[in-house]
Amino acid sequence: MRTTTGYDAPGDLAQREALLRAALDPLRIPRHVAIIMDGNGRWAEIRGLSRVEGHRAGREAIRRTLEAARECGIEILTLYAFSTENWRRPPQEVQALMDLLVETLGREAEELHRNGVRFRASGLLDEMPGAVRAALDQVVALTCRNTAITLNLALNYGGRRELTEAARRLARAAAAGHVRPEDITEEVLGRFLFAPDLPDPDLLIRTGGEQRLSNFLLWQVAYAELYFTDVHWPDFQKVHLLEAIASFQARDRRFGGLDCG
Ligand code: FPP
Numbered sequence: 001m002r003t004t005t006g007y008d009a010p011g012d013l014a015q016r017e018a019l020l021r022a023a024l025d026p027l028r029i030p031r032h033v034a035i036i037m038d039g040n041g042r043w044a045e046i047r048g049l050s051r052v053e054g055h056r057a058g059r060e061a062i063r064r065t066l067e068a069a070r071e072c073g074i075e076i077l078t079l080y081a082f083s084t085e086n087w088r089r090p091p092q093e094v095q096a097l098m099d100l101l102v103e104t105l106g107r108e109a110e111e112l113h114r115n116g117v118r119f120r121a122s123g124l125l126d127e128m129p130g131a132v133r134a135a136l137d138q139v140v141a142l143t144c145r146n147t148a149i150t151l152n153l154a155l156n157y158g159g160r161r162e163l164t165e166a167a168r169r170l171a172r173a174a175a176a177g178h179v180r181p182e183d184i185t186e187e188v189l190g191r192f193l194f195a196p197d198l199p200d201p202d203l204l205i206r207t208g209g210e211q212r213l214s215n216f217l218l219w220q221v222a223y224a225e226l227y228f229t230d231v232h233w234p235d236f237q238k239v240h241l242l243e244a245i246a247s248f249q250a251r252d253r254r255f256g257g258l259d260c261g
Contacts, residue, residue, distance in 0.1 A: 039208030116148025
């Protein structure tokens with residue numbers, strides 16, 4: 001049930017959450033969930049707040065979603081935190097996002113570690129500011145042996161850039177005689193991507209009402225189930241993740257083959 005303000009009353013949320021939890025098939029939880037966290041700016045605008053306040057509220061949604069993902073048994077959560085295109089935003093907003101990142105990594109490192117989260121980042125990290133790189137390195141090193149869930153933050157990430165970099169490195173390997181062009185397969189190219197050890201996402205969620213990929217994981221989402229919701233990212237609650245998983249479980253995944261069942 002929705003209230004007249006359009007927002008869910010807490011009691012309703014808890015009830016929906018409990019119902020969904022009971023209904024989900026624990027054997028068919030998506031292993032890897034990727035999220036395009038959109039709508040921070042609009043969430044803030046509606047409330048007469050600055051865009052940066054929207055990103056701050058978005059950070060709380062990350063906390064909730066990570067906790068819900070761990071509780072559900074999702075193994076990997078990849079979040080699109082900063083794209084290669086986001087540098088085009090006003091410099092104050094870019095700076096505020098970088099500051100928020102450094103502040104959050106410093107503040108949350110111990111808690112991530114305590115909760116068994118293995119933290120990773122993927123993207124053109126060498127092109128990130130030094131303070132961000134240092135903060136990332138610290139949390140990656142602290143949490144590298146954890147096994148409860150992997151949180152992979154896509155930072156300075158762009159799918160086309162990832163593929164371009166992979167092609168460049170592959171061409172160098174071929175020129176050096178390490179690989180023959182005829183031996184290049186999907187598997188070989190996959191080894192040159194930013195996070196070659198992570199499996200492809202099973203489910204891609206985009207919040208904020210738009211229905212596009214925005215250059216996110218172009219190679220890896222080839223067979224992912226796509227789920228779009230109008231909920232702005234700062235409003236994203238545990239129940240919304242459960243709803244996305246329920247939708248995922250209702251789909252028939254054929255990976256291009258025929259369903260013989
Ligand atoms: C998109 O909303 C969101 C981003 C560009 C950044 C995501 C960042 C966070 C969730 C903040 C915290 C992150 C960390 C890791 C500390 P938008 O600004 O494009 O929203 P709009 O489409 O409504 O303008």
